[in-house]
Amino acid sequence: MELDVRAGLEKLAGRLGGEGAKLTEAGRLSGGASMETWAFAFEGENGPERLILRRRSAPFDEETARSVSLATEAKLIQATGANGARVPKVRHVCDDADGLGEAYVMVRVDGETLGKKIVGDPRFDAVRPGLARQCGESLVAIHKTPPPPGLNLKTVDGVAELDRYEEVYRATGAERPILELAFQYLRRHVPEPVEPTLLHGDFRNGNIMFDPQSGVAAILDWELAHIGDPAEDMGWICTNSWRFGRPDRPVGGFGDYADLLAGYAAAGGRSIELSRVRFWQMLGSLRWGVMCLTMYLSWRDGITRSVERPMIGRRVSETEADLVVLLEEGL
Amino acid sequence: MITHPRTEELVESVRLWIDEIRPTLDPRNAFLARVAANALATVSREITEGPAAEAAAVAGMAGVLGHAGDHATLNAELCARIRSGELTVETPGLLTALQVMARDQIAIDQPSYKPEGSF
Numbered sequence: 377m378e379l380d381v382r383a384g385l386e387k388l389a390g391r392l393g394g395e396g397a398k399l400t401e402a403g404r405l406s407g408g409a410s411m412e413t414w415a416f417a418f419e420g421e422n423g424p425e426r427l428i429l430r431r432r433s434a435p436f437d438e439e440t441a442r443s444v445s446l447a448t449e450a451k452l453i454q455a456t457g458a459n460g461a462r463v464p465k466v467r468h469v470c471d472d473a474d475g476l477g478e479a480y481v482m483v484r485v486d487g488e489t490l491g492k493k494i495v496g497d498p499r500f501d502a503v504r505p506g507l508a509r510q511c512g513e514s515l516v517a518i519h520k521t522p523p524p525p526g527l528n529l530k531t532v533d534g535v536a537e538l539d540r541y542e543e544v545y546r547a548t549g550a551e552r553p554i555l556e557l558a559f560q561y562l563r564r565h566v567p568e569p570v571e572p573t574l575l576h577g578d579f580r581n582g583n584i585m586f587d588p589q590s591g592v593a594a595i596l597d598w599e600l601a602h603i604g605d606p607a608e609d610m611g612w613i614c615t616n617s618w619r620f621g622r623p624d625r626p627v628g629g630f631g632d633y634a635d636l637l638a639g640y641a642a643a644g645g646r647s648i649e650l651s652r653v654r655f656w657q658m659l660g661s662l663r664w665g666v667m668c669l670t671m672y673l674s675w676r677d678g679i680t681r682s683v684e685r686p687m688i689g690r691r692v693s694e695t696e697a698d699l700v701v702l703l704e705e706g707l
Numbered sequence: 708m709i710t711h712p713r714t715e716e717l718v719e720s721v722r723l724w725i726d727e728i729r730p731t732l733d734p735r736n737a738f739l740a741r742v743a744a745n746a747l748a749t750v751s752r753e754i755t756e757g758p759a760a761e762a763a764a765v766a767g768m769a770g771v772l773g774h775a776g777d778h779a780t781l782n783a784e785l786c787a788r789i790r791s792g793e794l795t796v797e798t799p800g801l802l803t804a805l806q807v808m809a810r811d812q813i814a815i816d817q818p819s820y821k822p823e824g825s826f
Contacts, residue, residue, distance in 0.1 A: 556789040624826035690816040697822035
């Protein structure tokens with residue numbers, strides 16, 4: 377498989393850099409079960425280019441999947457980028473001639489995505505106090521982007537999301553009183569509907585490229601983009617599962633609610649109440665808890681065999697420990 | 708139970724061995740070996756701390772539900788009565804009981820995790 381991609385990148389270098397463009401670098405950065413990221417570079421007609429290939433390595437059905445296709449992802453990055461969002465520049469969307477399957481190419485952005493580093497590495501000490509505000513500002517350009525036509529993005533609200541995850545939870549057969557109470561509590565506190573906007577859908581520490589000098593450099597991983605309540609994107613980055621050991625700093629483990637909201641308002645975003653963000657934050661913990669249960673189930677049912685999966689099942693108690701505090705505090 | 712070695716000591720010995728060979732493995736297997744060692748550490752904690760945690764959970768649930776029972780029965784009833792809306796965050800003693808259960812379970816599953824409000 378790796379050889380195929382390398383050969384594809386050689387060919388792509390010629391297509392993008394002109395005849396005779398030589399691949400100078402090609403290496404796989406990361407890979408989940410279904411997605412691969414490759415860094416590559418070549419010397420082309422217009423000089424050196426450092427790029428990222430994102431490609432799907434497993435079959436995908438956009439109708440039934442929660443995530444969007446990579447072509448849709450590329451269109452969203454282009455549309456939000458044109459509207460001023462900090463996103464990578466899309467260099468090329470692959471087609472059949474490239475032989476790389478479903479894939480697109482971005483210009484490489486330097487920086488750090490590891491949440492733990494953003495939260496604790498002294499290199500980020502100087503910018504860290506400003507990051508929550510920057511995250512608020514960054515969301516406005518995304519939320520104000522009119523969704524490009526023809527993408528068929530799913531629309532989600534609080535009730536739909538609770539229904540979806542409660543159905544998944546019931547199907548697991550697990551009996552967890554704290555998750556039950558969180559479902560019940562959140563159903564009684566669903567915020568008033570708002571005019572839905574385009575959402576990133578997975579806006580959290582870990583999916584944002586940060587620069588040690590300038591802060592937010594690029595917002596990555598658009599596969600869960602959808603239409604919904606803007607507070608959903610704010611609540612997800614506040615979910616304790618993504619604070620990397622700093623629960624005292626609610627925004628991503630690096631900042632405070634007030635800075636996130638102030639940045640959002642200063643950049644022209646609509647006014648959002650903290651309780652609304654906290655609703656989505658709590659739903660974020662609940663959602664992650666249910667997802668951990670399903671990852672265990674994929675092992676129990678023999679779909680995956682990695683020892684990782686049952687151990688992730690024991691992370692449900694992390695979300696329960698968070699939820700029980702949130703239930704005590706209220707929204 | 709046999710005490711030479713105790714069950715948790717057997718588990719601990721395997722965990723230590725995995726840690727010992729981890730540096731010799733390729734990156735993917737080294738990662739999985741770390742997960743495996745963590746799994747065994749959880750098993751050890753469940754063996755040593757699980758019985759007290761379960762007893763505390765049974766006592767807490769019995770207090771909220773108003774009658775005695777075993778863990779599985781009380782847990783199922785607690786879930787059903789929360790789901791029906793009969794028990795809520797307002798119910799005296801419910802959140803306190805759930806907090807104790809959450810604290811004991813995280814101590815077994817992921818003791819290094821820093822929950823909301825814990826810093």
